[in-house]
Amino acid sequence: MLIDMTHTITPEIPIYPGTPVPSLSPACTLTRDGFRETLLSFSSHTGTHMDAPAHLLQDGRTLDDMPMSQFSGRATVLDVSEAGPVITEAFLQSNYDAIHCADFILFYTGWEDRWGTERFLEDSFPVPDEAAARYLVSRGLKGVGTDAIGIDRIGDRHLPIHRVLLKDSVLILENLCLKKVRGRKDFLFFALPMKFQNTDGAPIRAFAELRESFEGERRRR
Template identity: 30%
Template sequence: MRVVDLSHPIVSGMQVFPGDPEVTITIAAHLAADGFQVAEVHAGTHTGTHLDAPLHTVEGGASVDEINLERLVGPARIVRLPAVGPGHTFGWDDVEAQLAELGSVAMVLFQTGWSEHFGTELYLRHPAFDGDIARRLLDRGVSVVGVDTLNPDPTDLSGAEVDLPFHRELLGADGVIIENLTNLGSVDWADPWVTVLPLPFLGMDGSPVRAVAMQVDTPAGE
């Protein structure tokens, strides 16, 4: 079995969505002094590679603990996109050719290459995805979508009222969004088996995930 970790490490001071809680990790108990080590973690529910539950943007939407875990494990289609500049918006025409014959695909993950900018100011000016992509994926039975950017919608740094059409379409239909994926370029085989399992925060709007892509070799003769 080959395994590729699609998750950013969680460390103190790591980049978060503007205005979200900062990440701090401190040692609360020390092995030498206490006989064991325990860390104290302060972080938001949308820290690092994470899952957006419908409750994130939908009044009365499902919370992270209410999502059926079977939806978050299965074959994924990785859509490889060309390099673009800051603020570019991908439309359906840019992705359609790679989304034929989805069959039993459980989730679609978009690779823009923007994860290489994680931790920099440029990461905030990432490419985005038109809300029409979310609608068309839902029409094809796909309700779990991941991106290797901070946000499938543009991240507005002006302080203006937030407009999130991709979130509105997907989460409004009880879908799930995975943000801040990384290492998608290291998955060099078709339709990997992917897991994006959250922590069971009761009644909460999201959770960090350990996103993992796997290639399982079939034994000879099977």
């Protein structure tokens, strides 16, 4: 079974303060041209998206320069909705069994339920502190994700957690849909970024493949 973990881009979606509002307008129409095309205009960090090291680092790598293997792997979703505003290294260590085999650690904060409302931009969602970020780097992960708008506080313009992760080429995924995989451990995860030149970040199509569902279906047959 495949589970979509991606928000749909619309002109009304929540955007990070200062980011251009997405625009989707008709470029061609059935009536006028005999076919439909849509003119898209939005930031590379719109909606469910991925940050590359080049987002913040002068010599950071871009997504278009990375192998496809960087965008998929085994994932674990940690429920941090009751963990408080700060995700600590101690909390992560207490979840070692769920973390040690993962390529991607995804934080369910509960902010997904606020999507489409002003409350989504309230700056109180759980985020890792720097010690927790360094611990995540030490695990050799491909990426760290969240269902909130950022892995740092909106008000922290230095973006310290971004910098710790991106310095070691740990990709950052934001605005994920995690409710359907809340608490899931060790499933196949795919986060495929739009490919364009010098990709500092890109909207992604993120999805989970839950293979036990296939096994159950085969047994029922």
